[in-house]
Amino acid sequence: QVQLVQSGAEVKKPGASVKISCKASGYTFTGYFMHWVRQAPGQGLEWMGWINPNTGGTNYVQKFQGWVTMTRDTSNSTAYMELPRLRSDDTAVYYCARDLCSGGSCFVMDIWGQGTTVTVSS
Amino acid sequence: QSPLTQPASVSGSPGQSITISCTGTSSDVGGYNYVSWYQQHPGKAPKLMIYDVSNRPSGVSNRFSGSKSGNTASLTISGLQAEDEADYYCSSYTSSSLKVFGGGTKLTVL
Numbered sequence: 001q002v003q004l005v006q007s008g009a010e011v012k013k014p015g016a017s018v019k020i021s022c023k024a025s026g027y028t029f030t031g032y033f034m035h036w037v038r039q040a041p042g043q044g045l046e047w048m049g050w051i052n053p054n055t056g057g058t059n060y061v062q063k064f065q066g067w068v069t070m071t072r073d074t075s076n077s078t079a080y081m082e083l084p085r086l087r088s089d090d091t092a093v094y095y096c097a098r099d100l101c102s103g104g105s106c107f108v109m110d111i112w113g114q115g116t117t118v119t120v121s122s
Numbered sequence: 123q124s125p126l127t128q129p130a131s132v133s134g135s136p137g138q139s140i141t142i143s144c145t146g147t148s149s150d151v152g153g154y155n156y157v158s159w160y161q162q163h164p165g166k167a168p169k170l171m172i173y174d175v176s177n178r179p180s181g182v183s184n185r186f187s188g189s190k191s192g193n194t195a196s197l198t199i200s201g202l203q204a205e206d207e208a209d210y211y212c213s214s215y216t217s218s219s220l221k222v223f224g225g226g227t228k229l230t231v232l
Contacts, residue, residue, distance in 0.1 A: 035221075037168075044211060044223055045160070045168065045223045047213070047220070047221040059219065100170070106156070106174075107215045108156075108158050108174070109158075109170060110179060112167035115167055
């Protein structure tokens, strides 16, 4: 079945970096954009951007541009998101989510990973 | 502050119907028929319930319906069931080629 499996929880110190993975299975990885969404503790959802797994092209929310890097490895159907220079307010659950539409983005996420908790604490 | 405005909480008794509103602007909700709704149970990933204002993905109960008027979209849940108790988030495409979410609404089934 179609699923996204994310890497496990991370605990990092301020200033460190983290790279989260999202492995896709059950569908053609390069056929659907991948979104990343974060959720701070007790807060709502925040869309961060997407990556086109076919071309590697990205679209980031302005507040994340120059900080977040979304990449992919088509050989093992995995998307990645790297967060450098972590701060305590980056503590959140980070989700990858597949776009509903094939071949482009309709900005609707139909399949979600289980989430990766990133805790930033000294 | 979230770009889209939702009530913090709504409640209803089993069998009743409830409606959750989502207010944006002409640059997002009002400008496009690209509103979607997500359900999130505690500790779980969100689940897509409605997309493109009123379309239901396969497998989602027809008790869930969506609509839009002007800059406000709505999610209606009829025949409330205990399992519907969750947080609900609206989202919309924007004129800046981005996606924004509402702040979320906690639904309590009394």
